[in-house]
Amino acid sequence: MPGTRWINLLVQQDCRVEICTEKKTILSVEDIIALIGNKCDGVIGQLTEDWGDTLFSALAKAGGKAFSNMAVGYNNVDVDAATKYGVAVGNTPGVLTETTAELAASLSLAASRRIVEADEFMRAGLYDGWLPHLFVGNLLKGQTVGVIGAGRIGSAYARMMIEGFKMNLIYYDLYQATRLEKFVTAYGQFLKASGEQPVTWKRASSMDEVLQVADVISLHPILDKTTYHLINKERLSKMKKEAILINCSRGPVVDEEALVEHLKHNPMFRVGLDVFEDEPYMKPGLADMKNAIVVPHIASASKWTREGMATLAALNVVGKIKGFPTWSNPNAVEPFLDENSSPPPACPSIVNAKALGLPVSKL
Numbered sequence: 001m002p003g004t005r006w007i008n009l010l011v012q013q014d015c016r017v018e019i020c021t022e023k024k025t026i027l028s029v030e031d032i033i034a035l036i037g038n039k040c041d042g043v044i045g046q047l048t049e050d051w052g053d054t055l056f057s058a059l060a061k062a063g064g065k066a067f068s069n070m071a072v073g074y075n076n077v078d079v080d081a082a083t084k085y086g087v088a089v090g091n092t093p094g095v096l097t098e099t100t101a102e103l104a105a106s107l108s109l110a111a112s113r114r115i116v117e118a119d120e121f122m123r124a125g126l127y128d129g130w131l132p133h134l135f136v137g138n139l140l141k142g143q144t145v146g147v148i149g150a151g152r153i154g155s156a157y158a159r160m161m162i163e164g165f166k167m168n169l170i171y172y173d174l175y176q177a178t179r180l181e182k183f184v185t186a187y188g189q190f191l192k193a194s195g196e197q198p199v200t201w202k203r204a205s206s207m208d209e210v211l212q213v214a215d216v217i218s219l220h221p222i223l224d225k226t227t228y229h230l231i232n233k234e235r236l237s238k239m240k241k242e243a244i245l246i247n248c249s250r251g252p253v254v255d256e257e258a259l260v261e262h263l264k265h266n267p268m269f270r271v272g273l274d275v276f277e278d279e280p281y282m283k284p285g286l287a288d289m290k291n292a293i294v295v296p297h298i299a300s301a302s303k304w305t306r307e308g309m310a311t312l313a314a315l316n317v318v319g320k321i322k323g324f325p326t327w328s329n330p331n332a333v334e335p336f337l338d339e340n341s342s343p344p345p346a347c348p349s350i351v352n353a354k355a356l357g358l359p360v361s362k363l
């Protein structure tokens, strides 16, 4: 874990700290319950699956008051069960957006220019001179980027692809991404005034419209019942044969078996995946596909973000133990991250604060 600030914060508050990640990477629910023991005030971590009641009943029995996910997404946490046992559930928004969007942008570039395949080829000693057709990929400039789920990360990713590569935008979301639309309009006007081709945007009326039109499609919705297997066999078949699909949201948003089949039959179709349906495993066949780039859930793995996530998670737990209120704007977490000043007496982000009737900070 980069940095020690979060451990210091816990120790300063007289918390006994057990660092489970140094024992094993993935702990079973039984391991966690053994660690919680008879007395435990709070737990910080990222759950690999939804453990339902099990974790929270054990935590409540041990006198625990809070669990903080070291993640912004909490589809893997049974928040209702936590609420039932009076346990506050924290998450870590406000520090992942740009880092995660940058990984999605990196995968988009790597897939479009076949960076990983070319690197493997080079290391295998297969390069014996420049050829006009060697690892020919796709040009992004002037193409269309499709974003499904234009929330915090989806919008940041869209901006990177528009500003960086002058791509046009088509997006699908349940809500209008007004700030993003305004940005693209203003940037298009700026380009036009500079004598360049302006960029454009469109809010699609259906997801299928994005799939049919876009050259690069990046998935950024939350995972819930409406987004489970959002990308399935039928939807894959609607995408362009040479399209690029990126997933840095949650694995089950894509039907991975259908994706493997699609990759097999469409060699020019490429994907960049940070998340997988049965993490940490991949569906059979995926690892053999040259047209897939796979990375191990590292979208939030920049030093600044991981330190920020750890700090926010620690402060969620400490704040709840101390009886502090919840921060009023969970995206504006800068006051918690400044190492040179004491963090404000508030929990940065408790997702079930309202359900638990917790007070909100007026700071």
Ligand SMILES: NC(=O)c1ccc[n+]([C@@H]2O[C@H](COP(=O)([O-])OP(=O)(O)OC[C@H]3O[C@@H](n4cnc5c(N)ncnc54)[C@H](O)[C@@H]3O)[C@@H](O)[C@H]2O)c1
Residues within 6 Å of the ligand: 072, 073, 074, 096, 100, 148, 149, 150, 151, 152, 153, 154, 172, 173, 174, 175, 220, 221, 222, 223, 226, 227, 248, 249, 250, 274, 275, 297, 298, 299, 300
């Ligand atoms: N890979 C990683 O390490 C990593 C890091 C951070 C976040 N995430 C994941 O990224 C995703 C986005 O996070 P965020 O902070 O931007 O969330 P967000 O809540 O800001 O944005 C999600 C967007 O998805 C939209 N949406 C919800 N249901 C939809 C549907 N059925 N169709 C289309 N759009 C829909 C919402 O309206 C919202 O605008 C989450 O799944 C989160 O868990 C992954």
Ligand SMILES: O=C(O)[C@H](O)CO
Residues within 6 Å of the ligand: 070, 071, 072, 073, 074, 096, 297, 299, 300, 301
């Ligand atoms: O949801 C999140 O925040 C990520 O999965 C952590 O990297």
